[in-house]
Amino acid sequence: MTGPVAATLAMALGFVAVHVFVGRLTFLDVVPRSRWLSFAGGVAVGYVFLHIMPELGAHAAAFSAGTGYATPVAEAAVYTLALAGLVLFYGAERAIIVSRGMRRAKEGRDRPERGMFRLHIGASALLIFVIAYLLNHREDATVPGLALYFVAMALHFITADYGVRCHHPELYDRQGRWILAAATLAGWGAGVAVALPQVAIGGLFAFIGGAIVLVVLKEELPEERKSYFLPFVGGAVLYAILAAGELYLVA
Template identity: 70%
Template sequence: MAGTTISALMALAFCAVHIFVGKLRFLERTPRSRWLSFAGGVAVGYVFLHILPELGAHAATFEDATGFKAELAEGLVYTLSLVGLALFYGLERALSVSRDQRMANEGRDRPERGVFWLHIAASALLMIVIAYLLNHREDASMGGMILYFAAMMLHFVTADFGTRADHPELYDNKGRWVLAAATMFGWVLGLALDLPEMAIGCLFAFVAGGIVLLVLKEELPEERKSFFWPFLAGALLYAALVLGETHLAAG
């Protein structure tokens, strides 16, 4: 019961980011806010210290469930991650192309509504899976859950900030509520539906690819004018927390 309450509070905190990210005026700076670079560093730390090791663990689950050789099972897991990365890359590219076309034709720095809503729909799918995994994580310890929550909170700040920048009117009017509803739906689904380990592995692998793409997209392009030291501080701080939690759990 306590675990359910904690995961519910975490899901509500995710919703708060979706709903109120537009109120975080200190993020709207040129060059890019140092806080966004710090959050990007934490997200990159999460990719290397959680996502990649957990993909390896899910590969073992695939191997046991399918009877495939270890190399093939591992290849399937990473292929699912590649599919997630490719899907979100395609959506980001569609947004960029649509915005450029509208700027050239209409002088408006906004993507087409249909393209933006397609992006919101894909992001909502990602939110459902991430919220579902609050109740079905490979690392079920409280420390592991807190680290997952912290990394996802900061990831949502950067991802939602970038999504809102594409079309703030649509995001503020309806988009943020769609993402918040998707988050709570995913959390409820996690309570009501207990998927087999292999299915959870598939979901995690897909989400992993999407998160990797979104982290790189938000932090690395030159036009973002990111800050290296806050980015490094975020990555190192998250790494220290993960290593500390691992040491305590083992000791």
């Protein structure tokens, strides 16, 4: 196994650990919302805007070259995929919230219907598969670049998995975490075995960018979350400092 592949496997196993053990992070289960979750959300959003969004410009150029479309059309197509990621996960989240409210009203149980668990885990597994696939297909394959990707995505998974587990605690602990762990390893394996064209890689980056923004903001914005602004900003600022440090090292 080559060095970079071994490194990305170690990162994938780190992601697996988050999925499997997030339920044991008892310090997250507090009211008001844990400051650590707000901090993790800030880091993930910082990654989207300081890494994924700038990279979309490069991928739009590759899309233009690969398809022959004019640059404005190529850019619009790439950002449409980011919008699609946001809309898809917004739709899934709304369906789960509606189902939870209807079941609470009818049965007095504060849980979504079982079918909503499959929808939630399926959407999460799709996103996780893509993120793990991209471990081996980063535009910035340097050690600092991979490290920043790993840290940002691991913190994003803490936020996202915590949100899934809040909706389906028993099902997540019994089944969901293992499905997400399997999706991680499958995505990493696919990344090693299959190299997609740069046009497709750009589309995947755009898709996860939109999805991550939605997942983080839906965890931070609702009033009942009682989330924290300063830790969120702190996470974003810290990530910005780390990203600036990476640029300095590369330069």
